[in-house]
Amino acid sequence: MKRFLKCLFAMMMVVGLSACSNSEQEQEAIKVVIDSYLGNCKSGDYESADAFLSKDAGSDLEFAAVYSELDSQLESMGLGEDFDREARSFVQDFVSKTFMEYKVDGIQVDGDKATANITLNGKDTDEFDLNEIQDLTLNEVTNYINDHTEELQSYAENHTEEELEAKMYKDLSKVVFDKMKEMVAQLPEAETNLVFGLTKEDGDWKITSIQEKQ
Known part of the structure; x- marks a missing residue:
């Protein structure tokens, strides 16, 4: 047993x-x-x-x-x-x-x-804050136009409106999205x-x- x-x-x-x-x-x-x-x-x-x-x-x-x-x-x-x-x-x-x-x-x-x-x-x-993003974007666009007025005018004389818009989107995209990344990093x-x-x-x-x- x-x-x-x-x-x-x-x-x-x-x-x-x-x-x-x-x-x-x-x-x-x-x-x-x-x-x-x-x-x-x-x-x-x-x-x-x-x-x-x-x-x-x-x-x-x-x-x-x-x-x-x-x-x-x-x-x-x-x-x-x-x-x-x-x-x-x-x-x-x-x-x-x-x-x-x-x-x-x-x-x-x-x-x-x-x-x-x-x-x-x-x-x-x-x-x-999405409202802050809107303000940021508007501010960056305004600064970009003010800082590149002559360049944009010269470009517009030799390119179509679509090409001008494409240039602006290209120039602004990295600046704006980098700023947005900075905002995320500061959260x-x-x-x-x-x-x-x-x-x-x-x-x-x-x-x-x-x-x-x-």
């Missing part, structure tokens, strides 16, 4: 350690998914970031779709390649500064479902607590939701 009990106890220990080991492996796999997702978002590789989303994830989490819409809007505006490039650069800078640092506080696994608590540190983009920092929802799809963990912790 003692031998039987010893064997039973040993078997229970093995099962317990195995379960613990599996749980740790799952948590590590989930952490890799979160690290990869946030890392790709920060670097601007949004298609790679979206690869870590579940097929049931909301469309609001699909960064690639958002940037595709941005490209469509820029194309329809027709303000030139320089403006488009600077606009994309600003948006990427804006997004990356929303999570300059993050920490995985805890992961809970329940079968094929899991939640992860994340503390995000970055610029408080809620403080980004106060904020801490945000997020809850990632995850599920297993075909053996891999995928992100289903990202919500601010209440």
Whole structure:
């Protein structure tokens, strides 16, 4: 009987350690998914970031779709390649500064479902003042025209109105968007607590939701 009990106890220990080991492996796999997702978002590789989303994830989490819409809007505006490039650069800078640092506080696994608590540190983009952007843009345009009046007049004499506008957009785009980046850099920092929802799809963990912790 003692031998039987010893064997039973040993078997229970093995099962317990195995379960613990599996749980740790799952948590590590989930952490890799979160690290990869946030890392790709920060670097601007949004298609790679979206690869870590579940097929049931909301469309609001699909960064690639958002940037595709941005490209469509820029194309329809027709303000030139320089403006488009600077606009994309600003948006990427804006997004990356929303999570300059993050920490995985805890992961809970329940079968094929899991939640992860994340503390995000970055610029408080809620403080980004669009009215201030309008004032900044108007001021930069006014300064540009005042500082380049003769140059613009000379250019206009030998070019079409469309070409003149294209030159102005090209000259102003970097100046204005660089100023906007400076404004983002000067925003106060904020801490945000997020809850990632995850599920297993075909053996891999995928992100289903990202919500601010209440």
